[in-house]
Amino acid sequence: MVTLEQFRYLPTHAVRPPACYNFHYAEPGMVAIFGDNGSGKSTLAQLMAGWYPDFLPGEIEGTGILLGNPIGQLSLVEQSSTIQLVQQSPYLQLSGCTFSVEEEVAFGPENLCLTETEIMKRIDEALTFTECQPLRFRHPGTLSGGETQRVVIASALAMQPKILILDEAFSRLTAQATVMLLERLQQWAQEQHALVVLFERNPSPFLRYCQQAWQLRDGALSPLC
Numbered sequence: 001m002v003t004l005e006q007f008r009y010l011p012t013h014a015v016r017p018p019a020c021y022n023f024h025y026a027e028p029g030m031v032a033i034f035g036d037n038g039s040g041k042s043t044l045a046q047l048m049a050g051w052y053p054d055f056l057p058g059e060i061e062g063t064g065i066l067l068g069n070p071i072g073q074l075s076l077v078e079q080s081s082t083i084q085l086v087q088q089s090p091y092l093q094l095s096g097c098t099f100s101v102e103e104e105v106a107f108g109p110e111n112l113c114l115t116e117t118e119i120m121k122r123i124d125e126a127l128t129f130t131e132c133q134p135l136r137f138r139h140p141g142t143l144s145g146g147e148t149q150r151v152v153i154a155s156a157l158a159m160q161p162k163i164l165i166l167d168e169a170f171s172r173l174t175a176q177a178t179v180m181l182l183e184r185l186q187q188w189a190q191e192q193h194a195l196v197v198l199f200e201r202n203p204s205p206f207l208r209y210c211q212q213a214w215q216l217r218d219g220a221l222s223p224l225c
């Protein structure tokens with residue numbers, strides 16, 4: 001599903017030498033990439049989410065393939081139905097133009113021109129999955145950090161992506177809610193034949209839910225298990 005071979009991203013006005021990534025994973029399931037603050041996790045997560053070149057200006061070298069498409073070939077909009085990225089700051093990912101959680105989760109699927117029945121089904125499933133049903137009619141702007149984070153994850157799931165990238169997406173959740181979501185995501189990935197890629201600083205509690213893991217350090221990925 002994701003292949004990076006001698007893949008380098010050279011940002012415009014780079015302040016440090018480019019990292020060289022080697023990464024390949026083609027099975028459904030959950031994997032993780034761990035790295036310290038500033039190790040380049042978010043940049044790699046964005047590259048895997050197809051943000052180059054729309055939101056990552058610069059040059060790329062080497063081979064980078066996402067779901068069979070070379071990185072940079074499809075626009076972000078074209079990729080949104082198959083690849084979703086959830087980032088650390090949930091408030092930045094709300095659309096800002098909806099008045100309820102239900103509308104917020106519907107926002108992506110509505111742009112796919114699905115039937116009303118299919119959209120409602122996806123909303124229901126995503127809200128149940130993330131335990132957001134009680135928030136359904138709340139205004140997104142009134143939610144807590146943890147609630148917003150779960151709504152943003154629900155919005156990504158409602159797109160039924162083949163690659164779901166979660167960049168420190170559990171940072172505002174309780175340990176209990178994190179474990180609940182990890183268990184469900186592990187099962188979801190198998191059922192949907194999808195790949196979940198976690199980007200986190202610490203292996204615990206994430207490592208035990210992953211089929212494979214890597215450490216991002218000094219601009220290179222090395223296998224952790």
Ligand SMILES: Nc1ncnc2c1ncn2[C@@H]1O[C@H](COP(=O)(O)OP(=O)(O)OP(=O)(O)O)[C@@H](O)[C@H]1O
Binds near residue numbers: 008043
């Ligand atoms: N491939 C790269 N080549 C050159 N610079 C990079 C590359 N990847 C990241 N950087 C730069 O390194 C810095 C840290 O990157 P990034 O924000 O991706 O790290 P992070 O691990 O997500 O950090 P944090 O955990 O603090 O959020 C940024 O200034 C980014 O532009």
